[in-house]
Amino acid sequence: MTFRNTTRSWGALTKALHWIIVILIIVQFFIASRAHDLPRGPALIEAWGWHKSVGMTIFMLAIIRLVWRWMNPVPDLTAETRAWEHTLAKISHVLLYALIFAVPLTGWLMSSAKNFPVSWFSLFQWPDLIAPDRALSESMESAHKILVKVLVGVALLHAAGALKHHFIDKNNVLRRMLPFSRIK
């Protein structure tokens, strides 16, 4: 496995970014669902503090990931996929990239609009993107929740596609994103 991508497989950095973001998104669900069970109080403040810190981490990793993608070759899917599969994969990849930016960004905007500024693990504070605005905070909150649902839907489709390639088509599409796997 190389550090950079090749036309046959993803490199180590791309794989690491992919799987770390997957894990952090799952962590976000646990934090958010715990927060929804908490009464208003210091524990809830702490929970949202963690949620925002992890969310901003995903946001930063998304930037690195996109820049890295532009700097690297992308493994070619055409040999292993039918045209419709290829199109569907392309659309879902574009959506997933957009969503890993849009979900944290709407969360950040919502925090600014609510006057609940965002810290990164108490190490530093992100600037407020907009001035407090109740109506805007409500629309950002709706947008955040809707985009999360879209993200889950597209991610499940993405995972289903990868599993289909692996178990039904028996090709390398999934294997080339798996850590430590060798392409046959």
Next chain:
Amino acid sequence: MTNYLAAMVAAAALFAGASQAATPAAGNPAAGNNGPRWVQAPAGGSLDFVFDQAGAASKGSFKQFTTELGYDEKSPATGSLSVKVQIGTVDTQDQERNEMLLGADLFDAQKFPTAQYSASSFSRSASGGLEAVGKLTLRGVTRDLRLPLKITRTAAGLELSGEAAIKRLDYGVGQGDWKTTEGVGDEVKIQYKVALVKAK
């Protein structure tokens, strides 16, 4: 939500002197004959507080408060200051948080609707600045508080500003679950600025 606590503190903030020897008895330093009297101009001023909420500095303010200052430029030491804050006017730009701040565990605004800072003398701080020597009463707790002040002449009268930090828990702003400083920090910065005109 952390802001609630902060808000309470903020009230105190007017007074925002930073030293806080715990002295129970409330003073009654209502301004005496300490030079010309000044009152808050109709345009008012601002009384903000900054608190730490989950690692992020967050801001709130009190919308209604009154200021009375006794101040003679020729003998600043004889000055007096009285600031009264309507706790119910706390605003953190979030309705839920405002309501929470006013609740029994934080400001308990129903029982303690006002906070007051009263100083009957001014002194020079170590750095040479003017400082009100007074007491802050917040949520029924009165403590000594030295409030650094800056008084400048303006066309219409005076501008009075001050900044200090207090600890919310010193004043009981944070009962029950809110006694922890996880989530919402203990220290609250108070930023006070007001335009004054000569009292009639």
